[in-house]
Structures are given as structure tokens and as C-alpha cells.
Amino acid sequence: MSETWWRGAAIYQVYPRSFADGNGDGVGDLAGLRSRLPYLSDLGVNAVWITPWYPSPLADGGYDVADYRDIDPVFGTLAEAERFIAEAHARDIKVIIDVVPNHSSTASEWFKQALAAGPGSPERERFWFRDEPGEWRSIFGGPAWTQVPDGQWYLHLFAPEQPDLNWTNPEVHAEFHDVLRFWFDRGVDGIRIDSAALLAKPEGLTGRFEDLDEVHDVYRSWRRISDEYGGRVLIGEVWLPDQERFARYLRPDELHTAFNFDFLACPWDPARLRSVIERTLATHVPLGAPPTWVLSNHDVARVVTRYGRADTSWDHGDRRDGVPSDLGLGFRRARAAALLAMALPGGVYIYQGEELGLPEVDDIPGELRQDPIWTRSGHTVPGRDGCRVPLPWSGDEPPFGFGAGRPWLPQPEDWRKLTVEAQTADLGSMLTLYRTALRIRARLLGDGTLTWREHGPEVLAFTRDSGLTCVTNLSAAPVPLPPHEEILLTSGPLDEGLLPPDTTAWLM
Known part of the structure; x- marks a missing residue:
């Protein structure tokens, strides 16, 4: 692959807890992922993007990072991660990892030091500690400020276990520069940047906290580092309705590419879809940046379920959990949408299980749900667990070859028809469609016009x-x-x- 391999790549998103369990504890891990590399190779993807695999208390599925330079023991070891990278490269599969720069974890050494050092200390200046709480609300619900025993309050735009980092502090910049080099030195080919538009905060911590101009200085410095290594890509998670402001992240000295959430959120409507495609191309082409096309991810109701609803659009503020869905209709539309997305110029992302046509699992018992949205909403919003149920690989009953133990989220019994094993033998299956389409795409599609x-x-x-x-x-x-x-x-x-x-x- 060339140094601009990412311009037309097919990238497969792995949510490691739910991909494959290698040690039988019910949770996916690096051993399971490494064992399934032949599957990813046969599928025909160019790269895998792995959601956070770092040590974490899992208050938010790993997006509360305690240590950016290690692997959580539930997934394996740093040595295993290095072997995975090498084995993926041997199969010509690139590796993209998640970096979470907006916030850390209350379990991180920095936050522990901040609590121990007390008010006014340099350690607390790495975060946003104040004597009085502000008015911002958490994206996960409830207040965005939590009080510590000495009386001060700290900011967390997400869960209380995810304290926001202070990007006016040079120590924070230096820390993440080192984190990028740490993983690039281990062969990682790209960085997906979580909540990329949220890092900079306004003076006084009031008003708008998204997409402030100062955030672009961060990514200019990151781009200089990635350019030193060659062939490494920076990918932003940027949810912005304003295409002109979105485009600023894709300037030649900033990010290489960013997720196209307009396409993901668009209803199954010809005029709306064409408008999104045209607007996306108009935004990207003048900048020389490749568009990306995304139908699903670990935060969004699965596409088969969404496309079977009366309202096929997507909105994080109105997830429509449990809304009735005609899964037959959704399945047909998901197949059509997959070929549409893969045919468009640029890169395409496939969330694990999309290639199997998995539906959203709406009936997970409340006591088994683990998404903080479920608890933060007072058990009124089910959250994102329904799209994170472990994959079915083989067999006629759970755990469907996922591993020897009981999966961390329950799998529906009727997934026996959707296992990799069942679909491999079926020429009309979703899996066969994806494998065939990705082979054709590698030859005739990808980057271009x-x-x-x-x-x-x-x-x-x-x-x-x-x-x-x-x-x-x-x-x-x-x-x-x-x-x-x-x-x-x-x-x-x-x-x-x-x-x-x-x-x-x-x-x-």
C-alpha cells in the first residue's frame, strides 16, 4: 500500500470486548482478535480501527483511559498488542487505534496526583478544578461538575469518572505528543481521535464548549508528528452540522480525514441522500481530503434496525430505542446502503457485525446493561449496549463461538441464522455480499471522483x-x-x- 493508503481504504471497526474471546472469560480480547485475523483478511478490509484497549475502569466502555501507554489486562498485554500489529501487517492490514484527548479517568495517575496535591497545585492545573461548579450539563445527562472531598469541583463533559483535561496546560500537549510517538513507534498506522472538537474550553468555562478555534493548534502539532513517520493517518470524530467549520479540521496541515456523520444520520430518502453526498464532496474536494462514508458504529443503533423504522434518520438526542422496526425491510435497505456507501469516492467504515446484518438488541435486561447512559438517565434511556452485543461466529446457541464463557452481554437465540459459519455457506447472505463487494471495490473503487x-x-x-x-x-x-x-x-x-x-x- 502507498503512503496515502487511507484515501480509499475499507476500514473495519473492532469493539474488542465484543469481537472474539480468546481466554473464555466472556469478554473479547487480543487473543480472540488475533485468532480472527484470517476472517478479516478474507473479508477484504484494508485496516482495522480498534476502540480503546487501554487500562480502564470501564465506566464508559474504555473511553475512560487510566493509562495511554498500556493494554488493559482484560484484553491482554502490550506485548500481545505488538504481536497483533505485526501479524496484521503481515496480512497487509493496517492498524488504527483510538486516542481520547478530551478526558482521562479518575483512575489515572494524573488525577490521583491532582486529588492528593490539593487546590491551586500544578497537578490540578492538568484538569479543570474550580471552587464553584459551572452550569454546563454532561453529554451523558446530569451535571458536568463533581465535587471532591476538599470542596473543589472538577469538570467532566461525559461521566464523572472522565475528568476533562486542560488543554491550556503545556503538560497536556507534551503528554499526548509522547503518546502519539509511543504508538507510532510500535507500528500503529493511524489514530482515531475521540470527541475531537471538544478539547478547547472557553475562558470562564461558560457558553459554547464545542469547536473552539484553539483546538486547531492541537491538531497542527499532531500532524507534524504524524508526518515525521510517513503513511500515518489522523482521523477525527467531529460531529458538526456546519460544513464550513467541519472543513477546517481537514486543512492540509491538520487532520487527514474525519467521520462523515451527516451520511450516517441521513434518512433513507433519495433527495436527502444526494444532498448529503454532494455537500460532502463539495466540502472535501477543494481541500484535497478524501470523504468517509459511515453507516454505523459503537454509539449508534444498528443500521438494519434503523432502516426498518418509519423514521430512518438518526439523532443522538432522540435515539428512538425500542421503536418498532420491520427488520426484513431494514435488512433489504442495509444491503442496498452497503453497496451505495462502498461505491462512493473515498474511504468506507464497517462496524463489526454490519457485515452479518445484525439488528439492534433492544431487550437486554436492565440489570445486565452497562452503558453509563442507562444509569445516568435513571434507567430511562437504554443507551448503546444494544449495538455492542458480542458477535456470533458459529454454532446453534449462545455463545455462538464467541468464546468458552458466558458473554458479557447476552446474545439473542435467533442469531443462529446470522453466524459467520451459517452465512459463509449461504451465497445470498449479507456476509457473502460484503466479501464480494469488497473484492470488487479493491479493484474498481475507493479514492477518486x-x-x-x-x-x-x-x-x-x-x-x-x-x-x-x-x-x-x-x-x-x-x-x-x-x-x-x-x-x-x-x-x-x-x-x-x-x-x-x-x-x-x-x-x-
Whole structure:
């Protein structure tokens, strides 16, 4: 792969607790991940992005990091992580890890030192300690300030166990520069930056705390470090409705790329989807930055369930947990959306289990839920556990080959039809569709441009640089295919030569 491998890569997101369990304790780990590298290679992805694997009390699924330079024992050891990186590289799979710069953990040495040192100390200046709490609310619900025994209060935009770091402090900058070098020196190919727009805080800690201008200085310094290593990519988690402000993160001396949440949140609607695609390209092309296309991740209800609802859009503020879904319709649309996303120019992300067509698990018993949103909301908002249920690999009953122990979240009994084993033998399965599409994509798609082809107001059609034409029918009736010489792949069977509703075709 070239040094700009990330421009058109297919990147697979691993949530390690739920991917594969190698030691039988019910929790996914590095041993399980390493054992499944052949699966990822056969799937045809170019890179894996691993959500936090660091030592953590798991107050927020690992996004409360106690030590950025080690591996949590539940996952394995630093030596195992280094072996995983080497083994992935041997299969030509790049490795991207999560770095969480907005906040740390109350279990971190820095925070322990801050508590011990007391008010006014240099140790407390690494965080946001104040004598009186402010008015900000936590993104997870409840106040964003927690009091410590000596009377001061500290800021946490997420859970109380996740104290925000003070990015006006040079020590914080130096710490993360060293963290980046630590992992780049171990062969990591990219960094996904959690909550990338939140680092800078306004003077007085009042008003808006997202997307302040000072945050860009952070990423300019990070870009200088990544450029020293060559072929390393910085990827921002940037949720911003303003495309002009979003684009500032993609300037040539800042991040290489950022997640396109507009596409993920967009309803299954032809006009809205085309508008998002056009707006995305208009934002990225002038900057020379590749777009990214994302349908799902570890924070979002699974796409099969979302696309089967009456309202197919996504909004973190209104998750619509438990809203009825026609899973058959959602499954059909998810197949069509997968081919649409993979055909678009730029990089594409696949969240683990997406390739199996897993639905959201809405009926997890309350006593087994672990997402802090569930507890912080007073058990009124189920949270994100439903998209984090461990993967089904084989067999007819739980744990479906995930590991020898009882999985940390329960798997539905009917997932026996969705295991990797069951789908590998089925030519019409979601897994077979993904494997076939990723093979074609590696040859004909990825980075580049597109040319729209008009095929009616409820059909999205475009041709890519290779000559491949993608056609997605979002209307209520079958439509004829545009002129072509060959049908490379369809997300569902044709209807007497016509493209049925909620179906995508790749043509040459």
C-alpha cells in the first residue's frame, strides 16, 4: 500500500470486548482478535480501527483511559498488542487505534496526583478544578461538575469518572505528543481521535464548549508528528452540522480525514441522500481530503434496525430505542446502503457485525446493561449496549463461538441464522455480499471522483472513474437499469430485469 493508503481504504471497526474471546472469560480480547485475523483478511478490509484497549475502569466502555501507554489486562498485554500489529501487517492490514484527548479517568495517575496535591497545585492545573461548579450539563445527562472531598469541583463533559483535561496546560500537549510517538513507534498506522472538537474550553468555562478555534493548534502539532513517520493517518470524530467549520479540521496541515456523520444520520430518502453526498464532496474536494462514508458504529443503533423504522434518520438526542422496526425491510435497505456507501469516492467504515446484518438488541435486561447512559438517565434511556452485543461466529446457541464463557452481554437465540459459519455457506447472505463487494471495490473503487447520471428523482445513479456505475432505487416501484454491458453485483435479486425498490446494482 502507498503512503496515502487511507484515501480509499475499507476500514473495519473492532469493539474488542465484543469481537472474539480468546481466554473464555466472556469478554473479547487480543487473543480472540488475533485468532480472527484470517476472517478479516478474507473479508477484504484494508485496516482495522480498534476502540480503546487501554487500562480502564470501564465506566464508559474504555473511553475512560487510566493509562495511554498500556493494554488493559482484560484484553491482554502490550506485548500481545505488538504481536497483533505485526501479524496484521503481515496480512497487509493496517492498524488504527483510538486516542481520547478530551478526558482521562479518575483512575489515572494524573488525577490521583491532582486529588492528593490539593487546590491551586500544578497537578490540578492538568484538569479543570474550580471552587464553584459551572452550569454546563454532561453529554451523558446530569451535571458536568463533581465535587471532591476538599470542596473543589472538577469538570467532566461525559461521566464523572472522565475528568476533562486542560488543554491550556503545556503538560497536556507534551503528554499526548509522547503518546502519539509511543504508538507510532510500535507500528500503529493511524489514530482515531475521540470527541475531537471538544478539547478547547472557553475562558470562564461558560457558553459554547464545542469547536473552539484553539483546538486547531492541537491538531497542527499532531500532524507534524504524524508526518515525521510517513503513511500515518489522523482521523477525527467531529460531529458538526456546519460544513464550513467541519472543513477546517481537514486543512492540509491538520487532520487527514474525519467521520462523515451527516451520511450516517441521513434518512433513507433519495433527495436527502444526494444532498448529503454532494455537500460532502463539495466540502472535501477543494481541500484535497478524501470523504468517509459511515453507516454505523459503537454509539449508534444498528443500521438494519434503523432502516426498518418509519423514521430512518438518526439523532443522538432522540435515539428512538425500542421503536418498532420491520427488520426484513431494514435488512433489504442495509444491503442496498452497503453497496451505495462502498461505491462512493473515498474511504468506507464497517462496524463489526454490519457485515452479518445484525439488528439492534433492544431487550437486554436492565440489570445486565452497562452503558453509563442507562444509569445516568435513571434507567430511562437504554443507551448503546444494544449495538455492542458480542458477535456470533458459529454454532446453534449462545455463545455462538464467541468464546468458552458466558458473554458479557447476552446474545439473542435467533442469531443462529446470522453466524459467520451459517452465512459463509449461504451465497445470498449479507456476509457473502460484503466479501464480494469488497473484492470488487479493491479493484474498481475507493479514492477518486464520481459523475452523476440522471435516472429519475427517486433513484441515485453515478459512474466512478473506473467506469463502474452504481444505481440505488429508493422509489416504491421497480425501475429499468441504465445501459450496461455487465452486472457486477446487486444487493438483491432483479425483478424480471428491473431493479426493485430498496436495491442497489453495480454495473459496467
